[in-house]
Amino acid sequence: MIGIDLVWFKRDLRTHDHVPLLSAALSGRPVLCLFIIETERFELEDTDPIHIQWELDCARNLSVNLKKLGAELHFKKGDCIKILEEINQQFHIKRILSHEETGNYWSYQRDKKVSEWCESEKILWIEYPNNGVIRRLKNRDGWKKRRDERMRMSLSDPPIFKHTIPFNRKIPEIEDLILNPRVLQNRPEPGENAALKRLHKFLQKDGKKYSWAISSPTLSVKHGSGLSPYFSVGALSLRRAVQETSSRINYIKKNKSQLEGHAEWIKSLNSFRTRLAWRCHFIQKLEMEPDLDLKAQNPIIESNMNRILDPEKFNRWKEGTTGWPFFDACMRQLTSTGWINFRMRAMMMSAASYNLWLPWRDTGRFLARQFLDYEPGIHWSQVGMQSGTTGINTIRAYSMTKQGKDQDPDGDYIRKWIPELSMVPTNFIHEPWLMPESLQNSISCRIGIEYPEPIVDELVTRKEGVSRSYSARNSEKAREISKKVLKVHGSRRRPRRKSKKMSSTTQKKLF
Ligand SMILES: Cc1cc2nc3c(=O)[nH]c(=O)nc-3n(C[C@H](O)[C@H](O)[C@H](O)COP(=O)(O)OP(=O)(O)OC[C@H]3O[C@@H](n4cnc5c(N)ncnc54)[C@H](O)[C@@H]3O)c2cc1C
Numbered sequence: 366m367i368g369i370d371l372v373w374f375k376r377d378l379r380t381h382d383h384v385p386l387l388s389a390a391l392s393g394r395p396v397l398c399l400f401i402i403e404t405e406r407f408e409l410e411d412t413d414p415i416h417i418q419w420e421l422d423c424a425r426n427l428s429v430n431l432k433k434l435g436a437e438l439h440f441k442k443g444d445c446i447k448i449l450e451e452i453n454q455q456f457h458i459k460r461i462l463s464h465e466e467t468g469n470y471w472s473y474q475r476d477k478k479v480s481e482w483c484e485s486e487k488i489l490w491i492e493y494p495n496n497g498v499i500r501r502l503k504n505r506d507g508w509k510k511r512r513d514e515r516m517r518m519s520l521s522d523p524p525i526f527k528h529t530i531p532f533n534r535k536i537p538e539i540e541d542l543i544l545n546p547r548v549l550q551n552r553p554e555p556g557e558n559a560a561l562k563r564l565h566k567f568l569q570k571d572g573k574k575y576s577w578a579i580s581s582p583t584l585s586v587k588h589g590s591g592l593s594p595y596f597s598v599g600a601l602s603l604r605r606a607v608q609e610t611s612s613r614i615n616y617i618k619k620n621k622s623q624l625e626g627h628a629e630w631i632k633s634l635n636s637f638r639t640r641l642a643w644r645c646h647f648i649q650k651l652e653m654e655p656d657l658d659l660k661a662q663n664p665i666i667e668s669n670m671n672r673i674l675d676p677e678k679f680n681r682w683k684e685g686t687t688g689w690p691f692f693d694a695c696m697r698q699l700t701s702t703g704w705i706n707f708r709m710r711a712m713m714m715s716a717a718s719y720n721l722w723l724p725w726r727d728t729g730r731f732l733a734r735q736f737l738d739y740e741p742g743i744h745w746s747q748v749g750m751q752s753g754t755t756g757i758n759t760i761r762a763y764s765m766t767k768q769g770k771d772q773d774p775d776g777d778y779i780r781k782w783i784p785e786l787s788m789v790p791t792n793f794i795h796e797p798w799l800m801p802e803s804l805q806n807s808i809s810c811r812i813g814i815e816y817p818e819p820i821v822d823e824l825v826t827r828k829e830g831v832s833r834s835y836s837a838r839n840s841e842k843a844r845e846i847s848k849k850v851l852k853v854h855g856s857r858r859r860p861r862r863k864s865k866k867m868s869s870t871t872q873k874k875l876f
Pocket residue numbers: 579589590591592593594596597637640641643644645647705706707708710711714736738739740741743744747748751
């Protein structure tokens with residue numbers, strides 16, 4: 366038996382820029398393309414049926430694209446090792462080809478089991494680098510240079526297959542797996558084709574206003590790239606996004622005399638390209654510390670904080686019934702659509718961590734299940750930063766009322782997501798508890814009845830939370846660990862010079 370090459374699709378559901386696929390097509394062996402939904406994941410606290418549904422829908426598009434190349438996508442459900450064993454018995458696997466995955470602690474453990482199994486069966490498992498994340502690094506020295514080199518490597522076209530293993534069944538629908546995801550409003554179109562379409566529309570049209578629009582929860586929906594759900598399942602390679610962005614920037618620079626608003630375009634696309642680099646920077650942290658979803662980067666700070674899971678506070682935070690209108694609108698947008706912009710994600714963690722003093726694991730897991738684009742490396746690094754448990758980042762405690770006034774001055778966004786407040790006049794929309802009783806009665810929005818009173822005093826609890834967080838950093842042991850965290854994970858970019866005028870107190874006030 367000559368044996369087969371098995372291409373194991375995990376979070377790389379695409380045909381373009383897919384080196385494992387290319388390598389299999391060139392090997393001359395029969396190729397079996399495999400996609401598994403591992404049922405153990407249904408029990409994980411950071412996995413939601415919306416994630417499984419998104420993967421299935423993207424895999425369906427992959428299956429169509431593979432067919433055009435002469436290959437079939439085999440769909441299996443169950444335990445990964447058992448599935449590989451069955452395939453091996455039937456076809457004799459010579460090599461497994463996949464991309465490296467930087468996932469949660471569960472997928473890290475699963476990969477270790479697969480690696481042991483391959484060794485025992487004498488199967489060669491080749492894992493190809495995925496984007497800018499570098500395996501087996503001890504610290505960040507030289508990381509950026511290597512990441513940038515990866516981004517410059519040429520993109521591979523989808524290969525044509527001569528000999529593949531047929532598979533005549535369709536990829537199931539989510540209901541066939543007995544899962545019942547919540548229905549998301551405005552969910553993006555799934556798959557590689559839609560991802561490319563979105564990238565091009567962003568680079569040609571919507572991205573012009575990116576740099577100033579992304580702080581707003583409404584404008585960012587149109588002018589942000591909206592690519593994160595595609596990246597999370599690898600429907601688009603990051604390298605492709607980086608290269609196409611650079612080409613577009615070069616084009617704009619060359620043709621600036623004919624292009625209206627070229628300076629705005631360049632500012633926006635540079636800022637977008639920086640964020641694409643952040644993606645790798647944050648995922649690299651999880652790659653180097655695979656239990657970031659379970660353990661605080663600085664456990665001494667976490668223990669000194671002693672945060673408590675108060676059920677009422679946790680529930681009202683989750684439901685968007687805190688009584689802070691802008692916060693509640695953001696939470697309701699997120700739970701309804703599966704997406705919200707960066708600034709508002711950070712504000713959500715800040716409210717949970719500083720105002721409500723809730724533990725990061727519980728709030729982080731809840732958010733992970735709300736995000737269609739859940740990406741463990743970014744998510745847990747950000748949750749750590751925004752809850753003040755890394756010890757190396759400035760504490761960013763956002764004022765919900767200030768964010769509301771800045772991002773939604775007329776209150777239209779709040780009224781859209783909180784119908785209880787639809788009749789509240791603009792001068793009270795950010796602080797409806799200040800409305801006179803007569804007004805509350807006349808518009809049927811009685812605070813404490815139709816809409817809740819603020820769960821806690823925003824200003825007082827924020828100050829308290831920030832002060833407790835800085836105190837928690839203050840032991841020698843905590844400082845020692847923070848230094849180690851900085852050494853391993855800290856960006857090697859030289860810090861920008863601080864303006865003389867900006868004291869640490871003003872820094873705290875900025876958000
Ligand atoms: C608490 C918290 C949790 C987060 N969890 C996730 C997550 O699970 N998945 C996820 O993709 N992003 C996460 N982010 C980062 C960021 O909010 C999203 O990447 C962004 O909102 C996605 O929308 P977009 O694709 O339109 O982004 P754009 O602004 O168009 O950016 C393009 C891409 O750059 C990357 N990127 C953008 N901002 C960041 C950032 N701050 N850090 C790292 N990469 C970035 C993403 O891959 C994004 O798709 C989190 C942020 C916070 C504060």
